[in-house]
Amino acid sequence: MSGDVLQKIRETNFFKELSPDASAAVAAKAAMRKFAPGEFMMRKGDPADSCFVILEGHLKVVTNDAKGDEIIINKVGPGESIGELALVDERPRSAGVIALEDVEALELTKDAFFELLDQRVDVSLGVMRGFSHRLRFSTTYIEKVIDWSQKTAEGDYSFLEQTQPIKNTAGSDDDKAAQLLSAFYSMVRKVKAREEDLKQTVERLSFEIDQERRKREFEEITGTEFYNKLKQQAKELRQKRMGQS
């Protein structure tokens, strides 16, 4: 098997912890498969009896909505693995996978996979490392999301400046945690922007004073004899009090 193929195997998240030697052992047990555009690599509900490493071409991961229409939930391509979780947890296929173009992939059957695990400690260890890496990765991200949620609730958006936005990689499901973080990040950015917009549209008090009426009323009040006397008295009173202080 060519070095190219080994390279692709080790690009997958599932096998990326494998040594070159161990990936060669995986490759030796796997079979090369080709899919024409529109051809199913797997169907939803099928027993999960193998996994694939994509070498060439792209596929769509699909499921059906309530009406039975196809919805694409993901797209996968070279260097990504597919169906490997099902090998371990023995659940039927959770989604269908259909080639979008000519696809070349390595298929590793469940029997071959378990044989490998049995025979080669380094492959077992590599696969386990892959799992734990993934777990750790997700945990870190989840902790971040928790931290950011709390900050956002308190109106503290400082983390937006302190954090680099993560590229929204619509890649394999290993990146789901990263996608969550990225979606969360852009959500908070939008919330903050909306909040700032709101603050800026200040409701102004619209009022016009009727100046003529103002003048008329002022003259009515100040035009009396009482007022003139009062004004005079107030003046004297102030002068008197100024003198006292």
Add this chain to the structure above:
Amino acid sequence: MAGKIVSIHSFRGGTGKSNVTANLAAQVAMTGMRVGVVDTDIQSPGIHVLFGLDEQKMGKTLNDYLHGKAAIREVGFSVGENTGEGEGRAQLAGRNIFLFPSSIRGAEISQILQEGIDFNRLNEGLQTAVAEFDLDYLFIDTHPGLNEETLLSIATSDVLLIILRPDNQDLQGTAVTVDVARSLDVPNLFLLVNKALPKYNNFEVIKSDIGAKFDAAVTSVLPLSFDMAENASNDLFSLRFPDHEWSKALKSIVPFILNAK
């Protein structure tokens, strides 16, 4: 230095004049100043309620003084020695704050309205109150509008605080009051906005818009508040709920009073 007379006025009733006057006077008293509060809203007195005074507790009134039936010394009610019920008011215990209430008896109110007020006597009463109670500040809760007794308190005051709600009628009336106060040479003219709706989300903008319109300092903008309405003048709100937005905004008026020339 002689005590200052601070008149609190509004063009229309229901603006919050009595609540602002009572709370402001209480806050100034809390700074250690000797404070008096006169209810010259003889037609519709109300401030006594805020100080926990009812008809039974009320002794001599401003009406008695004006009719020559009592000396001003007898009218002054020492709130600091009679705080009564109310968590907020209780904090005034030991403070120097004196209330000069107006009669709440119907017959006495109509009598004085018929006979009219002797302005010289009222004026003398205010000066005597300041002197005999050794007051730093005498707050006057005036009758709304610009009738003669109100003009008198404006004319004699050192500080005039005009309360308005952010609506067109109040603004129009306030404009006339401001002109009159200027014509009477009131040395310190301040505005205060009360019952500002939450839709005016930036009170600073209201402050500067109104300030610019009247060319006068707006001391503070107090929010319209359900909590205030709920309190229904039963207690001194700013003492009872010191961290409430209304109370914080009210307390920000105090320095304007203390620093008035």
